[in-house]
Amino acid sequence: MSGRVIAVAAAAVVLGPLIWLWQASLLPSAYSVMDRGHAGHGGPTRSVTSLIADPDRRADVLVTLTAREQRFRLPSGRPVDGYTLNGRSPGPVIRAAAGQLVQVRLINESVPDGVTLHWHGVDVPNAADGVAGVTQDAVRPGQEFTYRFVAGRAGTFWYHSHQMSHEQVRRGLLGALVVSEPRPPTGVADVVALTHVYGGVRTLNGYEGEVRAEAPPGGRTRVRVINTDNGEMPVWVAGAPYRLLGVDGTELNGPAQVWDARVLVTAGGRADLEVVMPEDGSPVRIEIGGSAAVVLGSGSSTTWATPPPAQALDLLSYGKRTPVSFDPDRPDRRFPYEIGRRPGFLDGVPGMWWTINGHLYPDIPAFIVAEGDVVRMRIANRSGEAHPMHLHGHHALVLSRNGVPATGSPWWVDSLDVGDGDIYEIAFVAGNPGIWMDHCHQLVHATEGLVAHLMYEGVTTPFHAGGEAGNEPE
Structure with missing residues (x-):
């Protein structure tokens, strides 16, 4: 057998399995997850299309969101090339009370690859889940789609595109969804702190650096931290103790005061912190990821960034056990x-x-x-x-x-x-x-x-x- 023949045979032995593996990995131009x-x-x-909210029930909350690809400016003036909902990113905060039916009309004006909306953390009926290729087709430019779901539980949630989500979420197709109790407690301030990184810059509700919120001395404030980015994020409080009231839209049972520990908020996750303001009117600073902060107070007192506590709050043992x-x-x-x-x-x-x-x-x-x-x-x-x-x-x-x-x-x-x-x-x-x-x-x-x-x-x-x-x- 000639050397050339031997070489060809050896190459076939080596390359044959690789070629088979390569070919076997190729996805068809269109495929169903049912094949898995x-x-x-x-x-x-x-069909997933039949798994819907009551079609005869009148909506309690009506929202229209128009998606665009465009250059926009953050409140700081920083330009961003990305996507907006109703001309802004993050998109509008959607608010509902537990038990209400939410109806959102999504219009795609100019997102070229299509768009959907997924209601992250909300146990919606499957037809409203917003996953392109699984529960709906992506909404192409000039098209629209309506989502209907009952906000079954009070809590902090968010929404984002689930079409090319690795790109569209990063570039701005997202927003907060807050579901309150039907009768919210009186005298408690409520602050949304949605964090998102645009071009390497961490923002809170689209603002860079500090975000200030009114909070009277001795009053209680609920801070709803929403992590829309890809990695776990530390959150800690300087100037007062806090309680961790809820995680991922579910209240914790018997949360105790925390003095010197950081909360780790999972990518996509949410953490609701309650702060009781000092009686002397001193401000309280909630550090978000170490490069942004919510400053609570009723005045313009100066606050300074603080290092993260060494200890992380362990949710395996935090709060009181209940059946x-x-x-x-x-x-x-x-x-x-x-x-x-x-x-x-x-x-x-x-x-x-x-x-x-x-x-x-x-x-x-x-x-x-x-x-x-x-x-x-x-x-x-x-x-x-x-x-x-x-x-x-x-x-x-x-x-x-x-x-x-x-x-x-x-x-x-x-x-x-x-x-x-x-x-x-x-x-x-x-x-x-x-x-x-x-x-x-x-x-x-x-x-x-x-x-x-x-x-x-x-x-x-x-x-x-x-x-x-x-x-x-x-």
């Missing part, structure tokens, strides 16, 4: 969600990609559940980086971290930061039928394959990723 795991099981089926409405120790379904990383091909591109249960996207089976199931999930991260994991349509109860059980207030999350080497046990009741994303909210990681789906038996979708609609949810 069929949830029909031969019984009656429902929950289901038994997480008797689950109907158990799922591993093991996050790793390895070389391979993703849609034909070679690289180091994230894996779920050892598989590269799209070879990731769905988590199949039936309505009413108690679901227990073990999230283990062995990937080398932290991942803020976000489950759509549900809130999960944190049971343990690295084998240490939760002993404080029930800690409910929709966004959970899972550090490298960490193992979390979580549980939830499958009480909201649909097809739901369960993905990393470091949104670039999601484009790199860190995406799974929770699918209910008997639920299907007519929508496809890619295709003529150009759906790109991440």
Whole structure:
């Protein structure tokens, strides 16, 4: 056998498997997430389009949001090339009371790749989840789409595009959603602190540096911190103690005063802090990420930035334990969600990609559940980086971290930061039928394959990723 023949044979042995892996990784021009795991099981089926709020009920809150691609200015005057809602970014704060039906008309005036709105942390009916290619088609320029959902619980939430979200969220398609109690407590000031980084500059509600808010001496103020960026963010208070009232739109039970500890707010997560102002009128400073702050007070007193406390508040033991409405120790379904990383091909591109249960996207089976199931999930991260994991349509109860059980207030999350080497046990009741994303909210990681789906038996979708609609949810 000639040397050339031997060389060709050797090359085929080496390159053949690589070519097969490359070809197997290529995504079709249009595909359904149903291909990842069929949830029909031969019984009656429902389309995600049928999972809607009562169509005969009149809306209590009506909002129109017009999305544009444009150059805009932050209140500081800094120009930003990005996207706006009603001519601004962040978009308008949407406010509702618990139990009200919210109706939002989204008009795409000029976002060329299309746009959707996802209601982050709100357990909306599936048709209103706003995920391009899963629950709807992206809204193209000149088109519109209407979202309807009941704001079922009081809390702090936000909204953002879920079409090309890694780009559109970063460049401005987002805003705050605040759901109050039907009868809010009197005498409590309420401050929204939505943080977003534009071009490397951290802002609060679009403002750079300090944001001041009126707060009378001796009065209580609720500060709603919303982290819209891709990484975990520390928050701490200087000038007074605080209580952490809520996380991810759920109140904590029996929160105690905290004097010298920082709160870590997950990417996509929210933290509601209550501050009681000093009787002498001294200002209180809430540090947001170390480069922005909310300053509470009734005057113009000067405040100075303070370093973060060494200790982080541990939500496994914070607050008082109280029973929950289901038994997480008797689950109907158990799922591993093991996050790793390895070389391979993703849609034909070679690289180091994230894996779920050892598989590269799209070879990731769905988590199949039936309505009413108690679901227990073990999230283990062995990937080398932290991942803020976000489950759509549900809130999960944190049971343990690295084998240490939760002993404080029930800690409910929709966004959970899972550090490298960490193992979390979580549980939830499958009480909201649909097809739901369960993905990393470091949104670039999601484009790199860190995406799974929770699918209910008997639920299907007519929508496809890619295709003529150009759906790109991440």
